[in-house]
Amino acid sequence: MGFRDIAMFNDSLLVKQAWRLLKHPNSLLHKVFKTRFFPNCTFMEAKHSSGGSHAWNSILHGRDVLLRGCRWRIGNGKAMSICQDHWLPRKNMPQVLSPMVETLAGAKVEILIKEDTRQWDYRLIDGMFTLEEADLIKSIPLSRCKAKDTLFWPFISNGIYTSKSVYRFLKSEEQTEIGEEQRAQIKELWRKIWSLQVPNKIKNLVWRACRNSLPTKDNLVQRPIIESLTCDRCK
Known part of the structure; x- marks a missing residue:
């Protein structure tokens, strides 16, 4: 809703x-x-x-x-960690997945750039990364001037x-963490709820119950609106 x-x-x-x-x-x-x-x-x-x-x-x-x-936009490469930061131009898994030697665990992207020509060091990149990631890195355009790395x-x-x-x-x-099968089941559940031939207020009640948003004592204590979970009627 x-x-x-x-x-x-x-x-x-x-x-x-x-x-x-x-x-x-x-x-x-x-x-x-x-x-x-x-x-x-x-x-x-x-x-x-x-x-x-x-x-x-x-x-x-x-x-x-x-x-x-x-994501990082590459400038001089001094602010970006090769292994830890998100700088590869792909939608999913923008971090480097290629195995790294321990000595390069904290290395910055600047070591992959030739300072004099402002171009990628192809030989170094090909030796450090998998073929797919090496091609991806070499496709990233570099600035001719020594601009700072920026986040966007x-x-x-x-x-x-x-x-x-x-x-x-x-x-x-959150949706990525949910499996495809479970996501399909949830979608089908909501489709059935909203297609029920009942007044809208009933659909709303069912929706709130499924989302655990009804003002039960348990929910009111968590907010916190009240302090006690004890039932007012039976104690």
């Missing part, structure tokens, strides 16, 4: 704050949080700590969600984050 998953919607709002810290380093928000929580590193390198406030830890959770969806949001045409696009991304992640 168009109602949003509250947990996912909350995550999308947390990602919004993380995006602001990432894209506006001169803002008051960034200056305050940097002084307090990550004075010696960048926001992307900041780590969770037991001494962090609830607001800060929540923003770090939003950053983790952001990193799952964001690939699920919207202008590459700029929106809460709606993050919510859709999280929903698509």
Whole structure:
């Protein structure tokens, strides 16, 4: 019926704050949080700590969600990890899957670029990656000038984050985790519910029951709206 998953919607709002810290380093928000929580590193390198406030830890959770969806646009390659970051131009599995030797586990993409000519080092790439990934990397165009690496949001045409696009991304992640057979069964269940020859209020009641959104005491305690699970009638 168009109602949003509250947990996912909350995550999308947390990602919004993380995006602001990432894209506006001169803002008051960034200056305050940097002084307090990550004075010696960048926001992307900041780590969770037991001494962090609830607001800060929540923003770090939003950053983790952001990193799952964001993609890197290659500039000089100094900010991107070969193994850990999402920089390959493919929709699924944008991380490198080729096996890496331990000495290159923390290497940056810059080692794959010839600094003098600003071109890929084909010989090095062919020796490090599988044939498919090597061809994919060599197809990425490089800037002639030494621009910085930048993060962009690939699920919207202008590459700029929106809460709606993050919510859709999280929903698509959830659907990917559900098997095809189970997804077909769920779809058939909803088709049968909405085709019932009953008043709409009955369909709505069934929908709310299936989504566990009825105001049962269990749900009201979790919100929290009430404090006790005890039945008012039988105690």
